[in-house]
Amino acid sequence: MSSIKTYFTRQILQWHSEHFRPMPWKGEKDPYKIWLSEIMLQQTRVAQGMPYYQKFLKRFPDVYVLANASMDEVMKQWEGLGYYSRARHLHASAKLIVKHFDGHLPASYKELIRLPGIGPYTASAIASFAYGIPSAVVDGNVHRILSRYFAINKLIDNSKNKQLFTALANQLIDRQQAAAYNQAIMDFGADVCLAKNPNCKSCILEKHCQAYRSNTVNHLPPPRKRIKKRNRFFHYLIIINEGKTFIRKRTEQDIWKNLWEFPMIETTELKSFKSILAHKLINECLPVQQFELIKQSRIYKQQLTHQNINAVFYMIKSNNQIARAWQPVDSKSILNFAFPGIIHSFLSEKTLHLLN
DNA sequence: AAAACGGGGAG
DNA sequence: CTCCCAGTTTT
DSSP, X not given: OHHHHHHHHHHHHHHHHHSOOOOTTTTOOOHHHHHHHHHHTTTSOHHHHHHXXXXXXXXXXXXXXXXXXXXXXXXXXXXXXXXXXXXXHHHHHHHHHHHHSTTSOOSSHHHHTTSTTOOHHHHXXXXXXXXXXXXXXXXXXXXXXXXHHTTOOOOSOSHHHHHHXXXXXXXXXXXXXXXXXXXXXXXXXXXXXXXXXXXXXXXXXXXXXXXXXXXXXXXXXXXXXXXXXXXXXXXXXXXXXXXXXXXXXXXXXXXXXXXXXXXXXXXXXXXXXXHHTTSXXXXXXSOTTOEEEEEEOOOEEEEOSSEEEEEEEEEEEESSOOOTTSXXXXXXXXXXSOOOHHHHHHHHHHHHHHTO
């Protein structure tokens, strides 16, 4: 193992020295910034997270500013990035770091992983990048590279396999250059050992890659299990009363928790406005016969990992205030709230003249 | 152990 | 259209 290890590790580091990809958080010393970048990049492509990282840092330059901000402000900065529990956990961790660690991120894997939103990957990433601790990251890139190089035909879908890849990665890491090694292997996965159409021709590991030698590169790692999608139909009520409309925060265990929305009626298929009038939410939001349907939108669609969302927006003129549970907003203040992508795209097309 | 959780880009 | 991305939490 040790000669294989030195070869693999040396090649990866050698490659990295010649193919450095500059990114704002590379070589970063501030653990706060490293932490933020790692949370933002969970299941998120670098190019997608980049603008959010810059914007977020401008608004919350250090852990104290973040800890003192409101949840809604944090969500607003996260709006559109997805996996919103990351923002909630980031905020919660900021408060814990201020309260228990004097505003400094803890400098050990063991303490890091206890913070909300920090799992095995992120704890290793912060430990190595911020503190030089030799803890190997195992992300999608590392899993794929090791699966191919050692021809390990296993997914990381249970703790045993997870442990297998983690142990292997920790044998391969260069303990004197932990940060560089972790950076290098992930960059290598992003640039050369791609999930689809890997660039084996220019690969410096080709000679000893078990998958390449057995012509199984395209079968490793094995395909994941299919996920079944369900279709959901959201009927949003844009109730307009004296230049204001009404929203609330989603708090139930469902998608988009802590984002805001209009009064909404969900059905198992697309319904007409007339048929949703029977729903009990109507009684809460609209006075009997004291409203008028101005118009309805086209069908907005959004694909999520486990769901297909279909939404219709009904613009309704009403003569009465609605229940206090709903927050009135005008066309200006509505921009301060964080909405799901499907509502945001509706608003970006309609909002400005909607309420006047 | 399995399912849930967003959104976007590449092929 | 499918797959997957610097994964974690909840069930």
